[in-house]
Amino acid sequence: MSVSFETLLERTKDEIRAEAEAIRRRLPVETVVQPSAYEAVPVEAGAARGPSQGPRVRLDYSIDELCLENYASFVERAFEAIIKRSIEPDTRSALVRRLASGTTKVEILGDLLYSPEGRSVGVRVAGLRKSYLLAKLFNVPVVGYLAEWCFRIARLPIQARQQRAMETYQAGRLHELRDAVQALELRCAELAREQDAIAARLAALTGDDEAGLKSLGEAQQEQAEQLEKLSRRVVELVDGQASGLREESRLRDAQVSQLAARIDEIGRHAVDGNEDYRRLVLGMNHWLTTLRTNLAELGSGQDTSPRRPD
Amino acid sequence: MRIAQIVPGLRPHDAVSNDCRGMTACLRSAGYEVTTFAWSAEGVDEPVHDPAMVIDWVHSPDDVLVYHYCTGADAIVDLFRRVKARRVVRYHNITPPGFFRGWSKGYVDACEAGRAQIARFARMNCDLYLGDSSYNNEDFITAGVDPRRCETLPPFHACEELLASAVDDRRIPRVGGAPLLLMVGRIAPNKGYLELVDALSVCRQAIDPASHLLVFGKLDQNLAAYGRALHARIDERGLRHNVTIIGDAGDKELRAGFAAATALVLPSAHEGFCVPVIEAMALGTPIIAYASSAIPETLGDAGLSWESRDPALIAASVGRLHADAELRARLRERGRERYAARFAPAVLERELIRIFGRFA
Numbered sequence: 033m034s035v036s037f038e039t040l041l042e043r044t045k046d047e048i049r050a051e052a053e054a055i056r057r058r059l060p061v062e063t064v065v066q067p068s069a070y071e072a073v074p075v076e077a078g079a080a081r082g083p084s085q086g087p088r089v090r091l092d093y094s095i096d097e098l099c100l101e102n103y104a105s106f107v108e109r110a111f112e113a114i115i116k117r118s119i120e121p122d123t124r125s126a127l128v129r130r131l132a133s134g135t136t137k138v139e140i141l142g143d144l145l146y147s148p149e150g151r152s153v154g155v156r157v158a159g160l161r162k163s164y165l166l167a168k169l170f171n172v173p174v175v176g177y178l179a180e181w182c183f184r185i186a187r188l189p190i191q192a193r194q195q196r197a198m199e200t201y202q203a204g205r206l207h208e209l210r211d212a213v214q215a216l217e218l219r220c221a222e223l224a225r226e227q228d229a230i231a232a233r234l235a236a237l238t239g240d241d242e243a244g245l246k247s248l249g250e251a252q253q254e255q256a257e258q259l260e261k262l263s264r265r266v267v268e269l270v271d272g273q274a275s276g277l278r279e280e281s282r283l284r285d286a287q288v289s290q291l292a293a294r295i296d297e298i299g300r301h302a303v304d305g306n307e308d309y310r311r312l313v314l315g316m317n318h319w320l321t322t323l324r325t326n327l328a329e330l331g332s333g334q335d336t337s338p339r340r341p342d
Numbered sequence: 343m344r345i346a347q348i349v350p351g352l353r354p355h356d357a358v359s360n361d362c363r364g365m366t367a368c369l370r371s372a373g374y375e376v377t378t379f380a381w382s383a384e385g386v387d388e389p390v391h392d393p394a395m396v397i398d399w400v401h402s403p404d405d406v407l408v409y410h411y412c413t414g415a416d417a418i419v420d421l422f423r424r425v426k427a428r429r430v431v432r433y434h435n436i437t438p439p440g441f442f443r444g445w446s447k448g449y450v451d452a453c454e455a456g457r458a459q460i461a462r463f464a465r466m467n468c469d470l471y472l473g474d475s476s477y478n479n480e481d482f483i484t485a486g487v488d489p490r491r492c493e494t495l496p497p498f499h500a501c502e503e504l505l506a507s508a509v510d511d512r513r514i515p516r517v518g519g520a521p522l523l524l525m526v527g528r529i530a531p532n533k534g535y536l537e538l539v540d541a542l543s544v545c546r547q548a549i550d551p552a553s554h555l556l557v558f559g560k561l562d563q564n565l566a567a568y569g570r571a572l573h574a575r576i577d578e579r580g581l582r583h584n585v586t587i588i589g590d591a592g593d594k595e596l597r598a599g600f601a602a603a604t605a606l607v608l609p610s611a612h613e614g615f616c617v618p619v620i621e622a623m624a625l626g627t628p629i630i631a632y633a634s635s636a637i638p639e640t641l642g643d644a645g646l647s648w649e650s651r652d653p654a655l656i657a658a659s660v661g662r663l664h665a666d667a668e669l670r671a672r673l674r675e676r677g678r679e680r681y682a683a684r685f686a687p688a689v690l691e692r693e694l695i696r697i698f699g700r701f702a
């Protein structure tokens with residue numbers, strides 16, 4: 033059955049995907065930008081799309097959405113969303129260090145968005161421009177400090193409320209963590225018990241194996257001895273057969289020699305017999321010639337004395 | 343019935359200009375009286391009139407005014423409001439401005455202005471919205487246009503001229519059997535040239551150190567920043583001797599480039615149709631493409647299309663095509679079949695006459 037072009041194409045594409053994966057593994061990390069960098073982001077919710085049309089790159093985000101994660105996860109997610117490629121390890125470390133030194137997430141987002149590469153991608157983050165400008169203003173010496181001071185004072189009640197909420201949240205998380213640690217400790221104890229049981233079982237299995245190996249060795253030795261005896265018997269039999277064959281061969285050689293001598297003798301007798309016949313034929317031939325000559329002379333009457341054959 | 347076509351500019355080797363010329367020729371051969379109006383024209387051997395005069399030329403309600411919409415033009419919106427003739431928006435798409443942010447404010451402004459007019463044309467309830475692709479039509483349907491007023495007609499093109507052209511390979515790089523990646527299109531951020539350079543870099547490391555990229559594309563001086571970024575990326579990857587950019591190629595050189603290339607590689611993130619795809623299909627060059635925007639609709643299954651621009655994936659595709667003669671042959675065959683069935687001039691002419699039959 034012939035394979036359709038579509039099937040062949042899909043199969044080929046699978047093979048190419050596998051080869052791409054192999055290339056990624058083969059090449060040094062810094063020389064291959066990871067695939068997520070170039071992958072299309074899913075279509076925005078609600079956006080219509082034709083059945084045969086390709087993916088659209090998502091370009092609109094909100095600050096809250098990008099700030100959901102914390103620490104390194106925040107940096108990675110923000111970078112991928114705004115720059116549309118995976119973050120390099122050095123950039124990741126640098127941005128995490130900035131976060132750790134007190135830089136706000138909004139400032140990180142703004143720095144990414146308004147960098148040359150970020151602007152080339154053209155992502156929009158709703159409400160970021162205002163917050164980013166404010167964050168930058170706070171960095172201006174003296175004026176920025178005063179501005180932030182005023183801003184923070186103005187927001188103090190809100191921040192106090194947020195802090196109370198955060199404390200409750202952290203207490204809840206701490207409680208959950210404590211429970212989780214206790215559960216883990218219990219599980220560790222169970223695992224330790226299971227480990228001991230497995231070790232004991234392994235030891236027993238090892239003992240059984242040693243006895244089994246010993247009996248197996250003995251059986252193998254016995255088999256080896258039997259094999260040696262058998263091979264000796266085979267050698268004897270072969271030797272006996274060989275000497276019989278040698279004797280038979282000698283007798284046959286003698287018979288062949290006798291036969292050869294007999295053939296020579298017959299040959300010689302045959303040659304002698306042939307010589308006698310040759311002489312007889314030559315004699316008769318001479319006699320006949322002489323006879324024809326005498327008869328011819330008698331017929332002509334020139335010589336009446338008969339010639340004797342030689 | 344008279345038909346007037348307005349196009350912003352007529353130039354050689356320009357997709358919109360080729361479409362306008364092709365439509366003019368087809369409609370004339372069908373017996374319509376057709377005239378072209380443009381603000382600028384070069385290399386055109388027929389009279390082209392000032393768009394300001396069009397309202398005097400198509401004065402009857404039976405006449406048809408076709409506007410090749412590919413950029414913002416307030417004058418045309420006003421004209422469409424005033425004209426009595428039936429109105430057709432031939433939509434070639436406008437690149438979303440986001441692609442140009444950080445590179446060119448002029449482009450951002452122009453694209454924003456151009457796309458803002460989609461809603462204005464949609465509200466006019468024109469007689470026909472004729473998109474190069476259904477991807478293009480979607481912009482108008484999203485803006486509220488009745489889908490029954492939308493039709494899809496691939497653009498008329500110059501592939502046949504390209505096929506009939508002689509070959510001039512003097513400027514085509516000699517790669518000695520190594521993979522030659524080809525890209526055709528103006529040097530702009532939405533075309534994905536930076537990603538293409540990354541893919542070439544991986545090709546060099548994983549497939550063949552002599553891998554080469556040939557680009558047929560002009561750089562607009564308004565996008566000089568992007569051009570600098572492209573050259574910086576090329577230098578950063580150590581590819582200065584592995585990239586050839588030809589900005590002024592004619593048909594003969596294009597033909598030679600398509601013939602020599604291992605594949606046309608298109609990492610473009612936004613295309614309203616993508617004429618180089620059908621040029622490659624007509625000329626038998628295998629295609630590797632990022633399945634964005636209208637590209638899957640144009641390419642179909644006549645090439646290797648991917649949901650990602652991952653350089654390793656592009657490099658692996660190039661490597662496979664370079665090594666697999668049977669795959670190359672099958673994709674060539676598939677491309678030629680698709681071109682003949684959907685994009686050959688006779689097919690487009692038949693379809694255009696059918697569509698304009700509604701105005702007869």
